[in-house]
Amino acid sequence: MSKLVVLDTTLRDGEQSPGVNLNKREKLQIAKQLERFGVDVLEAGFAASSRGDFESIELIAKEIRSLSICSLSRALIRDIDTSWDALKHAADPRLHIFLATSKIHMEHKLRMSEQDVLDTIYKTVKHARSFFPVVQVSAEDAGRSTKEFLVKFSNAAINAGAQVINIPDTVGYSTPEEYGELFKFLRENVDTKADTIFSCHCHNDLGMAVGNSLAAIRAGVEQVEGTINGIGERAGNAALEEIAVALHIRKDLFNRTTNLNLREIKQTSTLVSRLTGLAVQKNKAIVGANAFAHESGIHQDGVLKESTTYEIISPSLVGVERNNLVLGKHSGRHAFTERLQELGYDLTKEESDHVFKEFKRLADLKKDIVDDDLHALVLGEKVSGKNKYEFSELNVAFNSNSIQTATVSIKLENDQVVQDAATGKGSIEAIYNAIERIINLSCHLEDYRIQSISHGEDALAQVNVILSNNAKKYTGFGIANDVLEASAKAYLYAANKVQKEVAVTQV
Numbered sequence: 001m002s003k004l005v006v007l008d009t010t011l012r013d014g015e016q017s018p019g020v021n022l023n024k025r026e027k028l029q030i031a032k033q034l035e036r037f038g039v040d041v042l043e044a045g046f047a048a049s050s051r052g053d054f055e056s057i058e059l060i061a062k063e064i065r066s067l068s069i070c071s072l073s074r075a076l077i078r079d080i081d082t083s084w085d086a087l088k089h090a091a092d093p094r095l096h097i098f099l100a101t102s103k104i105h106m107e108h109k110l111r112m113s114e115q116d117v118l119d120t121i122y123k124t125v126k127h128a129r130s131f132f133p134v135v136q137v138s139a140e141d142a143g144r145s146t147k148e149f150l151v152k153f154s155n156a157a158i159n160a161g162a163q164v165i166n167i168p169d170t171v172g173y174s175t176p177e178e179y180g181e182l183f184k185f186l187r188e189n190v191d192t193k194a195d196t197i198f199s200c201h202c203h204n205d206l207g208m209a210v211g212n213s214l215a216a217i218r219a220g221v222e223q224v225e226g227t228i229n230g231i232g233e234r235a236g237n238a239a240l241e242e243i244a245v246a247l248h249i250r251k252d253l254f255n256r257t258t259n260l261n262l263r264e265i266k267q268t269s270t271l272v273s274r275l276t277g278l279a280v281q282k283n284k285a286i287v288g289a290n291a292f293a294h295e296s297g298i299h300q301d302g303v304l305k306e307s308t309t310y311e312i313i314s315p316s317l318v319g320v321e322r323n324n325l326v327l328g329k330h331s332g333r334h335a336f337t338e339r340l341q342e343l344g345y346d347l348t349k350e351e352s353d354h355v356f357k358e359f360k361r362l363a364d365l366k367k368d369i370v371d372d373d374l375h376a377l378v379l380g381e382k383v384s385g386k387n388k389y390e391f392s393e394l395n396v397a398f399n400s401n402s403i404q405t406a407t408v409s410i411k412l413e414n415d416q417v418v419q420d421a422a423t424g425k426g427s428i429e430a431i432y433n434a435i436e437r438i439i440n441l442s443c444h445l446e447d448y449r450i451q452s453i454s455h456g457e458d459a460l461a462q463v464n465v466i467l468s469n470n471a472k473k474y475t476g477f478g479i480a481n482d483v484l485e486a487s488a489k490a491y492l493y494a495a496n497k498v499q500k501e502v503a504v505t506q507v
């Protein structure tokens with residue numbers, strides 16, 4: 001079986017999903033999980049696009065040493081130099097230059113002739129190769145480009161030193177048959193070198209991103225690109241977890257290996273969904289809540305007799321455990337620490353003390369604490385960092401025939417606790433009004449969503465919000481035993497992001 005390289009672009013193309021705006025700490029958490037999942041190349045962002053992207057790429061490149069870390073770049077010398085600045089400390093840096101090759105893009109967007117595009121890609125790749133050991137080139141909108149021009153473009157990039165030729169179906173226009181054929185044509189007609197590899201990158205506008213990627217893999221591409229949960233611009237990118245499981249279940253057909261650890265799929269999906277605020281649809285393949293649920297009596301009967309009657313994927317293959325080890329109020333520090341270690345967490349003493357305190361608080365309110373609860377507690381600790389505002393206490397008076405009142409207490413950086421109250425048409429509005437009075441920051445609530453973590457009446461609640469301030473959007477999540485507390489925490493999480501940005505721009 002030949003090896004397939006997996007490039008994950010959740011933190012770059014995935015982060016281009018409307019409303020998603022991850023900060024450095026969140027990106028690092030996702031990057032660490034992608035490392036556990038076993039991707040080979042991690043596209044950490046677009047260094048020249050913003051200060052935030054630059055700093056995230058730099059941080060990830062310094063912290064994650066076992067993967068190749070990549071930055072996207074326009075075909076501009078200044079973008080390439082900025083990308084190098086962000087990646088110069090990486091163990092295995094990669095640059096990804098893109099330039100459009102379709103007639104529509106060249107004429108209307110770039111206003112460049114075919115020759116301009118060929119000259120530009122040659123010049124910029126040559127420049128990049130003077131310091132980047134690996135340069136990947138993308139023919140943007142390749143799905144609507146002519147095959148003949150793609151050959152010329154690939155030749156120019158390879159002659160200048162590019163090793164990876166990515167052929168994106170940028171607008172999700174291709175069909176599996178066409179996309180597979182395109183790679184066969186390129187393989188036969190491009191003047192490849194011994195180190196040249198072809199890569200596929202698909203978008204899901206017609207719902208064919210995974211199908212197209214699998215067709216490209218069947219046609220022999222050496223690299224596949226995608227995102228976790230298929231997040232990305234418009235209808236998103238190819239979902240990596242779906243590709244990974246298809247390759248495994250149908251290895252008879254695909255005959256390719258990857259470094260992916262499929263058991264990390266569920267946890268990776270949950271983390272990405274939690275931090276981006278993009279919910280996973282219930283019936284989504286592999287990671288949806290219903291992906292392994294059997295509703296009809298005939299199916300249930302079949303599965304009970306022999307699971308393979310209706311289950312082609314065993315839940316445990318992708319890390320969905322039905323019988324988690326349960327911890328509770330009487331579990332001691334030892335059992336708690338051991339379980340966290342088994343789940344792959346390596347916490348500092350300070351982090352562990354804090355999470356244990358939260359665990360004990362939760363255990364007083366919730367009978368059984370399962371792995372999903374522990375993951376949520378650890379994540380809260382890992383991404384929160386030192387914030388200006390910490391949730392302290394909440395009191396809500398609800399009256400079904402009147403307006404609602406909320407009293408909120410918030411701990412400031414100097415440990416001082418500030419309290420204020422406000423009213424609202426609903427409890428959430430009252431809470432958010434009270435918080436705004438305390439932190440003196442006015443944000444618009446663009447989106448509010450609630451879901452439960454694990455099962456049962458005492459399941460933890462997770463709230464995701466999107467706030468906007470000065471036309472920028474900020475995501476936040478909060479987890480608590482009670483929906484109102486989770487709502488307050490979600491708002492404060494996002495408000496802390498707003499506050500940090502306002503503080504930076506005021507400097």
Ligand code: KIV
Nearest residue numbers: 098138140141168170
């Ligand atoms: O879809 C696309 O064309 C891209 C490129 C920037 C590679 O994401």
Ligand code: ZN
Nearest residue numbers: 013168170201
């Ligand atoms: Zn893309």
